[in-house]
Amino acid sequence: MSAPKYLRNCWYVAAWPNEIGDTPLMRKILGEPLVFFRDGDGRIAALSDRCPHRKAPLSSGAVEEGGIACGYHGIRFDRNGRCVHVPGEVGYGTNFAVRAYEVREMHGFVFIWMGEAEKADAVLIPDFSENEKPGWAAVRDTLLVNCDYQLLVDNLLDLTHVVFVHKTTLGGSNVTDTPLEVSVDGDVVRAHRFMHNVDTAPIYKAARGYNGKIDRWQIFEWRAPSYIKLTLGARETGTDVPVGTPTHRVLNALTPETETTTHYFWSTARDWALDDPKIDAIYFNMTVEAFNEDKAIVEQQQDYISGDESGAPLIAFNFDRAGQLARRILRGKIEEEAEAMQPRARAG
Template sequence: MAASFLRNCWYVAGWANEITERPLVRTICNEPILFFRDQDGAVRAVSDRCPHRKAPLSSGFIEKGEITCGYHGIRFDGQGRCVHVPGGLSFGSTFAVRAFPAQQMHGFIFIWMGDPAKADAALIPDFSENEKPGWVAVRDMLPVACNYQLLADNLLDLTHVVYVHKTTLGGSQVTDTPLDVTVDGDVVRAERFMKNVDTAPIYKAARGLDSKIDRWQIFEWRAPSYIKLTLGARAAGTDLPYGTPVHRVLNALTPETDATTHYFWSTARNWALDDPKVDAIYFNMTVEAFNEDKAIAEQQQRYIASDTSGAPLIAFAFDKAGQSARRILRGKIEEEEAAPLARAG
């Protein structure tokens, strides 16, 4: 059976402030992972399965940067090494819990699920707008009961905003304007520029644009499932440069299982930095819109799972960006799966 996930890559595991004196447990790529901080405050990630009897390590407690299993009191450090078995019993060096590379950056906790020797922090996507001076962001995590690639399909074509997001992101002429898609190595980029179209509710609420507008949607996808959207609008015919962000939506789609996803998102802007009313507009309208996506995607997942016909998903021109992303990701997964066979040969 083909692998579902790319392993040698970074996934968002949580927000940095989710890991305090209490650990965080989150399933990533079908693996239950325990996140905690060592004595220096650095984030550590280990399997939540105690190697002794497979009990959850998270049933125990953290003390001095080490985790004690709540079943038999066996203790492990942040590298997964066993440092104590009650009763002074001996244990071999191979008795350990699996540790994963983890990094804190851009307000996120990232985890590397594959070969630790290949973990390179330089491969973490640039989502710096979450914390960069001159920007402010609202954010959340949405659990969605669908495969993460269905959400990537959704985000890489905003044609659906006309039908799904009528009270938030929708607007006329989106479906009439083709999406210009380019593939640069392993990066998919796409953009749509609409002139003299009806405004969208979010621009009317946040920017007071209540007449005709010029509007742009600029997408960038990077494996395995990172999508940065630069969204902007101006009063029709005015001189705000094309591509200027009214806001950026940073999306990290982390597979929990084959059929469930942790959807981390933030909406960042570089204006009205200290205006709680604008914060509330963006947070509330984004939550409303993404819950609409959640409803569609979860129904889609159920119907795909129950379809016994074997018929594939059909792609139209407006699916090109999503199809390009799927093709790149599939190639990377196949290459990763073939690597051990190549070494063995």
């Protein structure tokens, strides 16, 4: 039996709220096809997309009377997965149902709990409140990236690559020469890099008008299974902006679609120029450009990993330490979860 690939008793970002309405949305998460819709009261429902009658996709049907009707035979299920109507049939039984998942709409995201429903606790949702709270403005988007989600975690926790991959957006001098300080706080990986009197990066030149030397910082926070909050900032060298003050924050949620494809939900938020569409455009366009550059690299990386029959492991250097620690913590959590499920499997 192969080792489990995913952590299930946790929240994953499933969608943006405006993606879900009275038209079914199909999305595969952790290899499982799901259908999302809003019921008659506007509440989000998430069900397995397989109609238990003939395994046809519920998402091929329509939202009707607050539930979803299968597009094959019109069998309708409510937001809790209970069958409430079979055309032309009576007495079809109360056990005829489809699995429903816990969902929460918070911080401008839709989160789904893929594990045991009784363990779903909204307290475990990461604090990504900058995406929608007063005093912040955000631009956001989604990428479908053809790689293992952990390769994207590695990428985001190792920003030395910005010098080589993001020359027209995020790059700048002295990034590779400045050590990344890494620490672990329980199950959270934190890291930071502070650079002094360095050349400005294109994004700070475009958004803030910095053209001379700057002091620059990168602050990282990773939480399982795949949430990364980046606090990125800069000041003109010689000014007194406190080190660590965010110029912007990048909220990254990496949700596995399959073992080799990932839904990448991102938001870039700032607490200045809140109503300036020009700044919105700068951040959106430069972030999209940078993340498409990452997408190209990691997809090629995945292709080469998948085609490497040698079985040789990935090599880690000092600047990979945050990513390695995140992998180790996640692996421990997955193994712990699998061990806890073994008694139930034997009992069943």
